[in-house]
Amino acid sequence: MNFDDTPQEAEFRAKARAWIDANAPKQYESDLRKASLGRVVLKDANVLDVAKAWQKKKADAGWAVPHWPKEYGGRGASPIERVIWQQEEGVFGKLTAMFIIGQGMCGPTMMAYASEDQKRHYLPPLGSGEKVWCQLFSEPAGGSDVAGLRTRAEKDGDDWVINGQKIWTSGAHYSDYGILITRTDPTVPKHKGLTMFFLDMKSEGVEVRPIKQANGNSDFNEVYFTNVRIPDSQRLGGVGDGWNVSLTTLMNERMSIGANVATGFPELFDYCNSLTLDGTPALDDRAVRSKLASWAVKASGLKYTSFRSISALSKGQRPGPENSIGKLVAGSMIQEVAMYALDLQGAAGVLSGPEDADVAGRFQAMLLRSPATRVEGGTDEILRNIIAERVLGLPGDIRVDKDVPFNQIPTKGRA
Amino acid sequence: MNFDFSDDQKQLRDQARRFLAEKSPPRAVRAVLEGKADYDRELWKGLAEMGFLGVAIPEEFGGTGAGYLELCVIAEELGRALAPVPFASTVYLAAEALLIAGSVEQKQKWLPKISSGEAIGTLALFEGTGNPSPKAIKIAASNGTLSGTKKPVADGAIADFAIVAARTGNSGREADISLFLVDLKAGGVTAKPLQNVDPSRQQAELAFDGAKAEPLGAAGEGWSILSRVLDRAAVLIAFEQVGGADRALEMGRDYALDRIAFGRPIGSFQAIKHILADMYVSATLARSNCYYGAWALSTDAGELAEAAAAARISATQAFQHCAKQNIQVHGGMGFTWEFDCHLYYRRSNALALALGSQSYWEDQLIDRMRQKNAA
Known part of the structure; x- marks a missing residue:
């Protein structure tokens, strides 16, 4: 070792x-x-x-x-x-x-x-970064249930005509191209009627509208498609095979081994290391020490978990499933860390301006951004399902819409 | 980077797992739990024959001298099997104290007997409620004898000798503390087994009344030796905890696959899946922290104190979490004497307190991180 x-x-x-x-x-x-x-x-x-x-x-x-x-x-x-x-x-x-x-x-x-x-x-x-790409998957009706998407693609000569709406598209406002998953056949069950394309984001009929997020920033967008024409040559995979194609994409999303997931811990430790509470160093406070220790072992646990995966890569092996815990642990941790950092500031923790807030308001910004980390790229709940089903081998959930033609799946809860 | 156990060490793990599956099944754990024996003598003999007791003891003192990574591998398997033997007291504590501070004569006298299974040792540190601290040690040494009471002492009633932390000064500093080796069979010591939350491993009170005590290490060095012993033992017990956590997770997973309710395996319900996924997360974090502890232990790295505390905290959290959630997944059956869930629940809570509770190790960790930051 x-x-x-x-x-x-x-x-x-x-x-x-x-x-x-x-x-x-x-x-x-x-x-x-x-x-x-x-x-x-x-x-x-x-x-x-x-x-x-x-x-x-x-x-x-x-x-x-x-x-x-x-x-x-x-x-x-x-x-x-x-x-x-x-x-x-x-x-x-x-x-x-x-x-x-x-x-x-x-x-x-x-x-x-x-x-x-x-x-x-x-x-x-x-x-080379000269052209930026985005991924047009999520829709208002298809988030965690991405196969519930409704954007239509209809064949017209050698082209496909796209109508519908995507949402939560990161960077669509500065993207040159995108990959787009659409529904080409609503009469078959939902996973079977999907088809993938790539397109020029400057195509006529594409409209990008930034979403004003809960933290006031705009990193994500809604993208509207009105009679957008995509040549059939830009289809990726077979007609109706879009679900399998999307799995290739999503698999790659989870291969980010070695990329550091942000936990907020190094920032919090640095902050506490220079903080005084009632005239004594915060690091002398029993309650602070206890909180920090619990987060420290999560942060180090993630670090050494990635080292285990890296070791497998180094031997030319496939990493084990251990890396699947990264975002699940870090996502909720950074939110708790941010809340605690504000708590340590007392009433002044409410101030968020870089001039007034401690350490230029980094924890306030973190607090307001952090709810998204538990949702984007797979919610905490979807990640737990993945660990339970793919790592622990538990049975899949019962899917009541699995064999129903897409156009017969209910679209409203309470009428 | 090769942050993993070697193929030979993995083979040793398989060998230890097979051995313990046969020699330390739940029924053997229950025999001790239910008071039919004070520890499993057959298993103890077997561990000696396998060379497991002396795996980190040098050959010149009767061990195999294989090393600490091998000892970590064995510790994990002992934890998984809830082995009802005084392994931790004897090997992680007594033997390590001898290796760190014992004279050649002391090592020659006791280490071969530990390796062969002839001697059980322990560490007598605590004196009632509270965490390890020089101030908490009241028992005093005078003229080569000890008088006073230590409790709880793990495996104190079955041990042949004890390393005892005692007071040799009153300056209020760490230098007041020295370590002594006491032959518990030589008179002057009364041992009384105590009821405890995990009777599959014994706790006792040791009452010393003028017991003959020979110094272990230099006078006034007791606390610094003890700190090193506790750091090493923390890594090893953390491996036991990870082994236990993994087994509790497996038990919960297996039950969720087999148990049918509302017409389907309960493992198909998200409420159950998410419990098990969270168990996997905590067990994985603990395992990774433990690997770092194993590396630090095996290389005697400067990072050992920090690594040991992190492994200890993380593994304590994981085992307690997995053991309690395993019962939750089992529902009512998990609360029966008949199902094995409570064996893991008991052990997880007992190991959480061995070597001092979470707050002690949290302090250790933060102190080390602070020192590193200042450096």
Whole structure:
């Protein structure tokens, strides 16, 4: 048992580290360190511009999507090398947030289902960040039950005509392309009538409306489709095979091993370390110590759980199911941490302005953003179902709509 | 990175699991629980024959000298099987105190007997309610003898010798405390078994009345030796806790698959699934913290104190959580004497308090993190 790299891993790490040392946008390093959930602010710069510039620089040197094949803009790195890259990129990795969905989910789906010409055309600019992609899955009527989606695609000559509405689309407002799952046959059971496409977000009839979130920011969007035409050549997978295609996408979402999930703990510990309560250090307070200790072992538990998965990758094995706990643990933890940090501030914890609030209001921003972490990318409840069914082997839930034609499934609860 | 046990260590785990499945089934645990024996002598002999008692004791003192990672592997299996033997007291506490602070003569006298199963040892630290603290130690040593009472002492009534923490000064500092080795069969000690929440492992009161006591380690070094012993034992007991947590999770999962209510397996209800998923989460966090503790223990790393506290806290939470939720999944049957759920519930709560309760380990963890931060 050890934490050492193999000689090849050490060589890769040294190469990655040297390149990052020479090229990373260090002028933003301290701002990025201070960034936490709900607040990333760079002095005198637009985060989007800085992120795109960093991504392009990496792409020119072959570091943008190291684990992708060379012909699509990567360097053919192994899974463990990908993890090492992420470790070395460290705080600058926060700049890749806007590319995660495109590169992590749309890219692999294109790789699996697009034609060779399409892959060579679309993937390199996706990797380099010159083109940003979004994923158009969730709908008002299909969140956790994503297969309940209602956006229609109807064949018309060589095109498909799309009508409907998506919601919770991250980054749609700055995206160039998207992958879109639609219903092509409402007369068959819900999983069987779906078809996947990719499209140009500038197509006529696509309207993106930012959602004003509960925390006042707008990271997500509603996307409306009115008679949008997509050529059949942009279909991904067979007609009616959209559900299987979407599973490829979602599988990739869960492969984010080694990416640090934010727990809020390092921020809270730093805060308590410099805080005084009634004239004595907060870290001398029994109640504070107890709370911190419980969160500390969750944070370290997650860290060493990812080390176990990384060790499996290092041996060329598939990681076990242990990594499935990450978002479930971190999501609710960061919310509790934020609430506790405000509690420690007493009545002044209510203040959220960077000028008035402690540590520039980072915990207030975290508090207001954190409810979403327990919902986005799979709710806590869906994640528990996944652990129970796929890891522990418990039977699936009874699905009353499974064999019913989609157009006969009730759409209202109480009339 | 190779943050995992080796293939040989995994083989050892399989071997220990098979051995314990045969020698320490629930019926053997119940025999001790129900007072038919004070510990399982057959199992103890078997553990000696397998070389498990001396797995971290060097060959020169009769052990196999395999190492601490191997001991962690065995501890996990003992915890999973609820082994009703004085392993923790003898191996994690007494043997470790001897290895850290014993003279060559003391090691030569006792370690081979521990390895062979001939001697049971324990640590006599507590004196009634409260957590480990120099101030809580009242029992005093004078002229090579000890007088006073220690309780609870794990396995105190079946032990052959005890490492006793006693007061040798009154400055109010840690340097007041020294350790002594007392041969419990040499007279001057009365042992009384005490009722406890997990009778599958014994607790006792030891009353010393002029008992002959030889120093273990230098005078005034007692507290620092003790801290090191407790850190090591914390990692090992955490592995027992993880083993117990995993087994409780399995029991709950199996019952949820088999039990039918409302016309379907109860494991198909989300209310049950989510209980079991949360058990998996806490067991997984604990296991990962324990692996870090195992690494620190096996390399005698500077991080041991912090790693041990994290493993200890996390594993205590996980075992208590899994054992209590296992009963919940079982419903009424979980509260019968006949079902094994209560064996795990009892053990989880007893192990939570061995070596001091959560608040003690929380303090240890935060103190270490603070020191690291200041450095």
